[in-house]
Amino acid sequence: MLATKYEQILACAAVRKVGFKGILKYKNLQNLSNEKKSGRTTASSSFLRRFGAGFAYLSSTTNTANNNPRTERPEGSTRKTDNLFLYESGLKKMSTDLNDFTIIKEGEAEILMHAKNEVFYNKTQVNNRDISIAVLRTFIANRKEEHEARLSKKTKAASKVSEKDASESVQEEVANESTVCDEKSNGDSEVPEKVSQYESCGLSEEPVKGTEGKVSGELKPPRVLEALSASGLRAIRYAREVEGIGQVVALDNDKASVEACQRNIKFNGSVACSKVESHFADARVYMLTHPKEFDVVDLDPYGSPSVFLDSAVQSIVDGGMLMCTATDMAVLCGGNGEVCYSKYGSYPLRGKYCHEMALRILLASIESHANRYKRYIVPVLSVQMDFYVRVFVRVYSSASAMKNTPLKLSYVYQCTGCDSFHLQPIGRTATKNNCVKYLPGFGPVVPQECSDCGKKFNMGGPIWSAPIHDQEWVTSILADVKSMKDRYPAYNRISAILTTISEELPDVPLFLSLHNLCATLKCTSPSAVIFRSAVINAGYRISGTHVNPLGLKSDAPMDVIWDIMRCWVKNHPVKAQPADQPGSVILAKEPVLQANFARAVASLSKAQAKKVARFLPNPERHWGPKLRAGRQITSKHISLLGPDAVNGVLNQEEVEEPDAKRQKTEDPTAC
Numbered sequence: 203m204l205a206t207k208y209e210q211i212l213a214c215a216a217v218r219k220v221g222f223k224g225i226l227k228y229k230n231l232q233n234l235s236n237e238k239k240s241g242r243t244t245a246s247s248s249f250l251r252r253f254g255a256g257f258a259y260l261s262s263t264t265n266t267a268n269n270n271p272r273t274e275r276p277e278g279s280t281r282k283t284d285n286l287f288l289y290e291s292g293l294k295k296m297s298t299d300l301n302d303f304t305i306i307k308e309g310e311a312e313i314l315m316h317a318k319n320e321v322f323y324n325k326t327q328v329n330n331r332d333i334s335i336a337v338l339r340t341f342i343a344n345r346k347e348e349h350e351a352r353l354s355k356k357t358k359a360a361s362k363v364s365e366k367d368a369s370e371s372v373q374e375e376v377a378n379e380s381t382v383c384d385e386k387s388n389g390d391s392e393v394p395e396k397v398s399q400y401e402s403c404g405l406s407e408e409p410v411k412g413t414e415g416k417v418s419g420e421l422k423p424p425r426v427l428e429a430l431s432a433s434g435l436r437a438i439r440y441a442r443e444v445e446g447i448g449q450v451v452a453l454d455n456d457k458a459s460v461e462a463c464q465r466n467i468k469f470n471g472s473v474a475c476s477k478v479e480s481h482f483a484d485a486r487v488y489m490l491t492h493p494k495e496f497d498v499v500d501l502d503p504y505g506s507p508s509v510f511l512d513s514a515v516q517s518i519v520d521g522g523m524l525m526c527t528a529t530d531m532a533v534l535c536g537g538n539g540e541v542c543y544s545k546y547g548s549y550p551l552r553g554k555y556c557h558e559m560a561l562r563i564l565l566a567s568i569e570s571h572a573n574r575y576k577r578y579i580v581p582v583l584s585v586q587m588d589f590y591v592r593v594f595v596r597v598y599s600s601a602s603a604m605k606n607t608p609l610k611l612s613y614v615y616q617c618t619g620c621d622s623f624h625l626q627p628i629g630r631t632a633t634k635n636n637c638v639k640y641l642p643g644f645g646p647v648v649p650q651e652c653s654d655c656g657k658k659f660n661m662g663g664p665i666w667s668a669p670i671h672d673q674e675w676v677t678s679i680l681a682d683v684k685s686m687k688d689r690y691p692a693y694n695r696i697s698a699i700l701t702t703i704s705e706e707l708p709d710v711p712l713f714l715s716l717h718n719l720c721a722t723l724k725c726t727s728p729s730a731v732i733f734r735s736a737v738i739n740a741g742y743r744i745s746g747t748h749v750n751p752l753g754l755k756s757d758a759p760m761d762v763i764w765d766i767m768r769c770w771v772k773n774h775p776v777k778a779q780p781a782d783q784p785g786s787v788i789l790a791k792e793p794v795l796q797a798n799f800a801r802a803v804a805s806l807s808k809a810q811a812k813k814v815a816r817f818l819p820n821p822e823r824h825w826g827p828k829l830r831a832g833r834q835i836t837s838k839h840i841s842l843l844g845p846d847a848v849n850g851v852l853n854q855e856e857v858e859e860p861d862a863k864r865q866k867t868e869d870p871t872a873c
């Protein structure tokens with residue numbers, strides 16, 4: 203009777219929730235149940251094998267008082283039910299009814315998800331996890347190369363020392379490091395940044411002096427901190443999928459999440475068990491109390507990461523990497539400028555480029571936190587996708603290189619009438635007698651009224667105006683992704699994004715929207731190819747941007763852009779508009795430049811020419827933010843998510859309980 207009932211539950215759950223693979227797993231559980239009934243609770247059962255001996259298994263054979271298989275067994279209760287109970291020593295009661303679990307597979311990891319969504323999981327973040335794995339792989343490879351280069355440099359230096367008088371050499375080195383006007387120590391931009399990064403890099407390694415003055419050092423596998431881990435899916439994927447990775451520490455300040463994470467670690471077998479450890483902790487406290495201990499720190503919070511940045515930048519080793527997500531796009535994109543200022547120290551603007559500005563605000567904020575500890579960042583990849591931004595930056599210590607920070611930040615003047623925007627750098631340098639001086643930027647870079655349309659400017663920022671990607675990194679990440687397609691569940695999406703990023707102009711912050719330019723002039727739009735050709739023929743560079751299929755990055759100044767548009771309108775006249783309209787003011791001026799719209803060879807990017815996918819639609823409906831674990835969907839979410847999305851969720855039998863806060867701040871339509 204019980205067996206039949208249990209089988210019914212298993213069959214029902216398996217078909218409804220987990221598909222064929224899941225059925226196999228449930229079958230294992232069923233075997234365990236049968237074993238138990240027959241008195242065989244041996245560790246040979248696959249379930250126990252997976253969960254290990256830390257779990258005690260409690261099951262019942264009869265229960266008249268409570269035979270509802272979905273009823274949770276109250277903690278400490280000894281009443282027997284038809285349910286399967288799992289306990290783990292040292293933890294509170296863990297899962298209860300197996301029927302409440304779904305097995306979710308992503309990459310190499312499989313996690314048990316409770317139907318009540320006690321723990322956060324959003325499958326749309328597969329892109330985020332995949333791209334992070336790709337960056338981690340490149341990080342490990344580059345870190346090894348850097349280590350080897352450093353070793354060989356040290357070896358060369360050591361042999362030099364043995365040739366020269368040692369004391370003389372030491373004096374030279376000291377002099378080099380302390381000369382105020384020395385270009386290198388002042389971080390002059392002429393000096394390749396990589397050199398200074400490389401020299402200050404102290405990746406977790408143990409330099410050991412060999413017996414003959416040779417320097418050798420063992421590079422330890424990188425330690426990763428997943429500071430906000432929820433189910434542990436990401437940490438487990440890192441451990442199982444990234445070759446050469448060391449220990450992964452997964453933290454959460456939510457008990458249910460830590461329990462789920464520990465259960466999932468065991469569920470994922472020996473590699474996960476040996477590499478991933480899960481702790482119940484406030485990530486901020488943990489990071490503060492583990493200074494410079496992690497090669498990689500991953501922040502993936504609900505909404506804003508701002509409260510974690512200060513401690514995160516302190517817990518990374520020199521040359522280590524911070525990976526950081528922000529999903530509060532409405533804040534970062536100008537929906538609540540003052541909130542953005544309070545969280546990130548920057549004012550956002552509501553231009554078409556707002557998603558790129560969001561990336562640059564986040565980078566500026568991380569830099570400012572790093573600077574407090576004589577540290578600075580070097581972005582290797584910055585991505586806006588789906589409903590969030592994610593940045594990957596390396597963190598270095600150097601009081602002298604830190605002086606360059608004002609050169610990497612700018613305010614943005616955005617015209618309120620037309621689409622003109624101008625960057626105002628915060629700092630500049632002046633060189634005299636080989637001596638670099640750091641000075642405040644010249645300003646203002648714009649007059650009170652826009653020289654194109656006569657309207658006033660809004661001022662936003664400061665934003666990170668230096669490159670947001672390292673194109674060498676992007677190339678190797680993309681190559682690596684392409685070389686192991688099958689290992690990335692979101693291969694199509696992430697390879698498309700990386701391809702587009704690889705073609706972005708690296709030194710041009712923000713972008714124009716051709717549609718907006720035409721909307722200002724109320725004219726028909728030239729095709730992107732024609733417009734790009736005119737810019738190229740005028741002697742400037744132009745590229746797309748990964749954040750917007752219609753966005754165009756160019757180093758052409760705004761007056762050149764408007765001259766091109768004036769020439770376009772001469773051949774494609776517009777209806778007369780009131781004279782005070784920004785478009786009318788712009789068109790009232792004669793162009794200085796005669797635009798040439800003949801098709802330029804480089805008017806299509808390489809990927810466009812080869813018809814390589816650069817932007818892909820979402821794979822399914824409701825591909826967006828997910829609500830905080832443990833919250834019920836109510837009618838108020840309809841206004842936040844839209845009726846379709848809510849119905850989509852409510853129609854699913856396993857209700858994914860949402861987080862209103864996450865929704866509120868993540869409205870991707872905010873700009």
Ligand SMILES: C[S@@+](CC[C@H](N)C(=O)[O-])C[C@H]1O[C@@H](n2cnc3c(N)ncnc32)[C@H](O)[C@@H]1O
Pocket residue numbers: 322323324327331429430431432433434435436453454455456459483484485486502503504
């Ligand atoms: C968006 S979820 C993380 C998702 C996860 N990284 C993934 O890829 O599936 C954010 C998690 O951060 C946890 N959290 C929030 N504040 C925290 C804090 N101060 N310390 C540790 N964990 C925290 C929450 O409990 C939640 O589980």
Ligand SMILES: [Zn+2]
Pocket residue numbers: 617618619620621622652653654655656657784
């Ligand atoms: Zn203007």
